[in-house]
Structures are given as structure tokens and as C-alpha cells.
Amino acid sequence: MLRDRFLKTRNRTQEICSPLKTEDYSVQPMADASPPKWHLAHTTWFFEQFVLVPHKPNYAIYHADFAYLFNSYYNNLGDRVLRPNRGLMTRPLVTEVMDYRRHVTENVAELLDRDDCPAAVFELVELGINHEEQHQELLAYDIKCLFGNQPTFPLYGRVYNLPNETHEQEFIPVKEGLYEVGYDGDGFHFDIEKGRHKVYLEAFEISNRLVTNQEYLEFIQAGGYQNFNLWHAEGWEFINENDIKAPMYWHEIEGEWFRYCMEGLVAVNPVEPVMHLSYYEAAAFAEWTDLRLPTEFEWEVASHSFSWGKLWEWTSSAFLPYPRFEKKAGAVGEYNGKFMVNQKVLRGASVSTPQGHSRPTYRNFFHPHMRWQFAGLRLVRS
Structure with a gap:
């Protein structure tokens, strides 16, 4: 069921971030990487802008600044913070971003539950799930970059381990x-x-x-x-x-x-x-x-x-x-x-x-x- 997959995907993104400390969430170690907090907010912005704003009756934007702060490269949806500057945003707080995620997740789930939910919503939510899965992988890259550029090489967890290549080359x-x-x-x-x-x-x-x-x-x-x-x-x-x-x-x-x-x-x-x-x-x-x-x-x-x-x-x-x-x-x-x-x-x-x-x-x-x-x-x- 699409609603269950949506909720599972949203939870998984936060699980990836669960080993982090508050100080980790806003750091951007290089221009190609993004802070974990930005990923959490951007994937939420995607559902808000593509699903809720056009398709949920009487939906009110969660915060007027978030569309500018967490747009990535969508010129059709307005201006945005330049990519190399994402790590300068200590505000909004991590707790505020988590509240934003909760708000948007609940509203999308509610929309999917409606008998009159437009058919276009299902296609957009499917795209949003796959978009967030892409960011889950990017989060792994960016967290590794964040920790791998620190002098103490912090432990994140015993995950993403590579299996050995045991076969003779043919x-x-x-x-x-x-x-x-x-x-x-x-x-x-x-x-x-x-x-x-x-x-x-x-x-x-x-x-x-x-x-x-x-x-x-x-x-x-x-x-x-x-x-x-x-x-x-x-x-x-x-x-x-x-x-x-x-x-x-x-x-x-x-x-x-x-x-x-x-x-x-x-x-x-x-x-x-x-x-x-x-x-x-x-x-x-x-x-x-x-x-x-x-x-x-x-x-x-x-x-x-x-x-x-x-x-x-x-x-x-x-x-x-x-x-x-x-x-x-x-x-x-x-x-x-x-x-x-x-x-x-x-x-x-x-x-x-x-x-x-x-x-x-x-x-x-x-x-x-x-x-x-x-x-x-x-x-x-x-």
C-alpha cells in the first residue's frame, strides 16, 4: 500500500540520522555534500510543494521561509539558498525541522486516506518516495564525508559494509x-x-x-x-x-x-x-x-x-x-x-x-x- 511505503520511507530517513548528535546536523564538509538537516527538510519540502500545496484543500504552508531555504534546484518553484551555503544555516533548529517533517508527513498520509484523493497525488507520492530514497543514499555519502574529514574519524555504525570480492576474475x-x-x-x-x-x-x-x-x-x-x-x-x-x-x-x-x-x-x-x-x-x-x-x-x-x-x-x-x-x-x-x-x-x-x-x-x-x-x-x- 502506497501510504505504508510512504510512512516507512519517511521513518527510514530519520533512522539514518539517528546516530548523529545535534552538532552534526548542520555541517557541510564540502560544496557537493549537504548537511543532514538540509536533507531532512528538503525531502519534506518536496512533498509539501509537489503534493500538498496543489492538491490538499485549504493546506497552509508550514513556514514562509522554508520554500527558499530548502528548495534544491527547481527554478519553477522560486529562489533558493546557494548549494555551498547550506551549511551556514544553523537556523531553523533541528527540532523545528523534525516538527516540519511530522506536520507534512501527517498531512500527506491524511490526503492519501481520503476517498476523493486525486489520481495525480498517487503518482507524485510515488515520485516523492523515490526522491527521498535517493536522498537516503546521499545522506550516507554526506555523513561519511562529514565524519571522514574529522581528525578523530568518528564511529557512525557498522553499516554499509562491502562484501569481499571472493571470485577469481573471469x-x-x-x-x-x-x-x-x-x-x-x-x-x-x-x-x-x-x-x-x-x-x-x-x-x-x-x-x-x-x-x-x-x-x-x-x-x-x-x-x-x-x-x-x-x-x-x-x-x-x-x-x-x-x-x-x-x-x-x-x-x-x-x-x-x-x-x-x-x-x-x-x-x-x-x-x-x-x-x-x-x-x-x-x-x-x-x-x-x-x-x-x-x-x-x-x-x-x-x-x-x-x-x-x-x-x-x-x-x-x-x-x-x-x-x-x-x-x-x-x-x-x-x-x-x-x-x-x-x-x-x-x-x-x-x-x-x-x-x-x-x-x-x-x-x-x-x-x-x-x-x-x-x-x-x-x-x-x-
Whole structure:
């Protein structure tokens, strides 16, 4: 039942924040990350603006300032606080944001209970649930970034642990041919997955597992971060400008490598999949191995042949619209379409992806320099 899923999703977001102290909620460790308090409020604002304001009779806005404070990028819905400034908002208080969540949650649940609830509400609540699930994953990234940049490396909890890559590497052959890609079904999906269409693929082979920490450590020790021949020009500039010499959260201490995880600072486990790589790093590693990253279509066509879901996996594909892609009118149309420039597609899911939120056609996307998301890589050979 949609109402039950809605309430479960709302509760889950607050459970993710439950290990935090009050002082943690407003901190923004970098411009790409958002404070936990902002996530709690923004996902609430989404339901208020998209569901309650247009569809609940006599609904009164909870607070006049919240639409400005907690809008993300929806120009159709007015001005907003600039993203890098979200961490400056110590007000409203955390308790006020929790009151806001409670108010909006109760009103949406009440609307869903009504016999005359408009049909459009069910579609918007479904979108809102999936939107909040996306923010639940972003919360995991942002909380890890918040704690992982502190000198004491605080413990969050024993969660989001990566399973080891226990299989010997094998390469799964995929025949040359014409294949269909894109979403085909009646369940929820985002607009960017629609437009099922045919793609022609040359024969290729794809690894049955992700690249491990040990394999990536060999790349580091071989001077991978010092060899400009392996890097895209932008990637070489990026790692040198930012003095990057290892994956995010890795620290070399007295000749030994450690990484920050939700349990604190731990020794790098050689058989875990390597994570927190930018596209630039993933592509440079693939170049070093004389292999390559898959295209998003190669990944989708082959995905039934291997286990996936530990980490989002970088592909070499630019984030572009499928055939017959159409943006919806108004603010809902701003959800994905306007980001189809200068971004790379990642496929799969991660250990922080909410249950039921992943599917083989899901197209995640990030700028090539971003590293704080739970991302790794799988290799392909032609």
C-alpha cells in the first residue's frame, strides 16, 4: 500500500540520522555534500510543494521561509539558498525541522486516506518516495564525508559494509549484435530510463567482479598517479590541482594504507572492491591495465551475467537522453533532463541504495571529478 511505503520511507530517513548528535546536523564538509538537516527538510519540502500545496484543500504552508531555504534546484518553484551555503544555516533548529517533517508527513498520509484523493497525488507520492530514497543514499555519502574529514574519524555504525570480492576474475563474453535497452514494464521508473530502443554492440568481454583494493594499490605503487600518459587531460589537471594520490578516505600511515569507513579508520582490506574513485581515476586504472570501462549499454546488456549492487559502477558513457525523451512541464520536468551535460553514467547500485530502489536500467549520473559517492569500477575488454 502506497501510504505504508510512504510512512516507512519517511521513518527510514530519520533512522539514518539517528546516530548523529545535534552538532552534526548542520555541517557541510564540502560544496557537493549537504548537511543532514538540509536533507531532512528538503525531502519534506518536496512533498509539501509537489503534493500538498496543489492538491490538499485549504493546506497552509508550514513556514514562509522554508520554500527558499530548502528548495534544491527547481527554478519553477522560486529562489533558493546557494548549494555551498547550506551549511551556514544553523537556523531553523533541528527540532523545528523534525516538527516540519511530522506536520507534512501527517498531512500527506491524511490526503492519501481520503476517498476523493486525486489520481495525480498517487503518482507524485510515488515520485516523492523515490526522491527521498535517493536522498537516503546521499545522506550516507554526506555523513561519511562529514565524519571522514574529522581528525578523530568518528564511529557512525557498522553499516554499509562491502562484501569481499571472493571470485577469481573471469571475463564473460557477450556476442556482437543488436540489443534492446531501456525500461520496459509497468513499475516505477524515472523518465531518463524510458525510450526503450535498439543499440548495436560489437563483441566484448566483461569482468565477473569489481576491481579490488589490492589491484588498485598495485596501480598506486606502480606510479599510476604520476604517469600523465594514463590520464585524460582534465583528470591529470584535477589530481594535480587537488594533490590526489589515492582514493578518497585513504591514508598512508608509516608505510601502511588505511581508509575511513563508517566504523572509523581501518586497514585497507585487499579483497574489498575499491571505492570512492572519480571517473578520472577509474579510467586511468583501466588504461593502466590495457582494458577499458564498459559503456552503459554494454553494462545493461551483460548485467544478468554477473552479480552487481555492491558499488555504483562508472561507465564510459555520457549522460544523454534516450530516443523520444520528453521533459514534463513545470517543476517536475527539472528533475533530470536539465543535467544532461558534462556528466558520466554510473550503473548498478551500492550497499547504501535502499532496498527495491535499484534495477538494471537505472541510470545514475555524476560529474567526472566526484569521488564521495559509493562508486567503483568493472573492466571490459574488446
